[in-house]
Amino acid sequence: xxxxxxxxxxxxxxxxxxxxxxxxxxxxxxxxxxxxxxxxxxxxxxxxxxxxxxxxxxxxxxxxxxxxxxxxxxxxxxxxxxxxxxxxxxxxxxxxxxxxxxxxxxxxxxxxxxxxxxxxxxxxxxxxxxxxxxxxxxxxxxxxxxxxxxxxxxxxxxxxxxxxxxxxxxxxxxxxxxxxxxxxxxxxxxxxxxxxxxxxxxxxxxxxxxxxxxxxxxxxxxxxxxxxxxxxxxxxxxxxxxxxxxxxxxxxxxxxxxxxxxxxxxxxxxxxxxxxxxxxxxxx
Numbered sequence: 239x240x241x242x243x244x245x246x247x248x249x250x251x252x253x254x255x256x257x258x259x260x261x262x263x264x265x266x267x268x269x270x271x272x273x274x275x276x277x278x279x280x281x282x283x284x285x286x287x288x289x290x291x292x293x294x295x296x297x298x299x300x301x302x303x304x305x306x307x308x309x310x311x312x313x314x315x316x317x318x319x320x321x322x323x324x325x326x327x328x329x330x331x332x333x334x335x336x337x338x339x340x341x342x343x344x345x346x347x348x349x350x351x352x353x354x355x356x357x358x359x360x361x362x363x364x365x366x367x368x369x370x371x372x373x374x375x376x377x378x379x380x381x382x383x384x385x386x387x388x389x390x391x392x393x394x395x396x397x398x399x400x401x402x403x404x405x406x407x408x409x410x411x412x413x414x415x416x417x418x419x420x421x422x423x424x425x426x427x428x429x430x431x432x433x434x435x436x437x438x439x440x441x442x443x444x445x446x447x448x449x450x451x452x453x454x455x456x457x458x459x460x461x462x463x464x465x466x467x468x469x470x471x472x473x474x475x476x477x478x479x480x481x482x483x484x485x486x487x488x489x490x491x492x493x494x495x496x497x498x499x500x501x502x503x504x505x506x507x508x509x510x511x512x513x514x515x516x517x518x519x520x521x522x
Contacts, residue, residue, distance in 0.1 A: 242366045242377050244359045249384040313485050314465055314478040316423040322447040324470075326389065326417075337365045341377070344442050344449060344470075346390045346417045351383060358388065374398070375406055391417040405437040409453045412440035418450075419443075425450040428464045428480060448475065456480045461509035461517065474499050481517050490520075 328348045329336055340347045352358045366377055380392040393415045395406035405413035418425070418441045425441045436457060441450040449468050456462035458481075465478040477498055479486045491498065494513050502508060 240363050240367065242363060242370070243379070244362045244366070245378070245380045246359060246388055247380070247382050249382045312487055314426045314488075316426075316467065317476055318422070319446045319448060319475075321421055321445055323445050324447050326444065328387075332361075332365065334365060334368055338369045340390065341366075341369050341393065342371075344415060344440065346442070346444070348387050348389050349381075351386055351388050376403070389417075391419075404433070404435055407437060409436055409438050412438045412451065414439040416441050417444060419445060421445045423448070423450060423467065425452055425465065426478075428452055428454060428456060429483070430454045456483075458482050461486070461513060463503050474503075477503060481514070482521070484521075486517065 326346045326348050328350075329340075330350060332347075332349060336347075339345070349358070352361070362379065362381075366379065370377060374397045376396040376398070378392075378394040378396065379390065380394075381388040381390050383389075395413045396403050397406045398404070407413045414437075416439070420443060423441075423443060423446070434455060436453065436455045439452045439454055441452070443450065447470050449470065449472075451466045451468065453462060453464040456464040461479055461481045463477045464480040466474055467476045468474050476488075477491075478488065479491050494509075494516065495501070495503070
């Protein structure tokens with residue numbers, strides 16, 4: 239029995255282009271997005287009047303104090319991007335080289351399905367066994383069967399530590415790569431409550447030709463650029479930061495780091511102790 243896993247879910251028999259690229263509700267099949275509690279819960283809030291101590295940090299008089307009112311319950315709001323669709327490559331006869339290109343990249347493919355779904359799964363499992371480059375790596379692939387084709391839509395990379403399945407990579411490269419067939423970005427969930435591990439998840443929005451890198455379970459005591467939207471050449475388009483498990487509104491980050499997109503925001507020392515002191519004060 240293989241340690242790897244191939245999942246092929248059944249979809250409706252729809253016209254390919256209508257389903258994959260122009261579906262009115264693609265989240266039913268692709269996204270599996272769990273609604274954020276912050277989006278479904280209305281909480282009362284009260285405004286407090288407080289004075290800020292004098293610290294060696296950005297002048298308070300230049301800052302918009304309304305930024306602090308409700309940041310605890312806020313979440314990222316993404317920019318709107320024009321459609322720039324990149325269709326998935328359809329592979330008729332998949333060989334090992336082609337399969338490796340798909341497996342270790344951001345790309346997704348479609349395949350013609352055999353008459354027997356078991357035959358398709360067995361073929362993919364054999365390719366997967368041969369394509370794995372590290373013995374300890376365990377890979378789970380997910381596909382969706384639609385109109386006699388199967389569409390790849392998620393890749394997950396694991397390993398075992400103390401007999402427990404954990405994500406293979408750290409936060410420097412993705413352990414999960416998922417296709418999001420949508421023309422709006424909704425990748426605003428940075429927490430995975432099924433694990434304490436911090437890892438990276440990448441969402442590929444093929445209709446927009448953008449990537450969203452998400453650091454799941456970001457380190458609480460640091461200011462972490464947990465959500466980074468890039469183009470396909472890895473140029474950053476927008477960044478969303480978290481601190482103490484709370485989203486920091488972009489307007490507030492701009493007060494601290496007005497040139498963030500042009501700087502090395504991924505450097506571990508990019509946000510310094512003064513930035514953290516300031517946010518601690520604001521949270522009071």
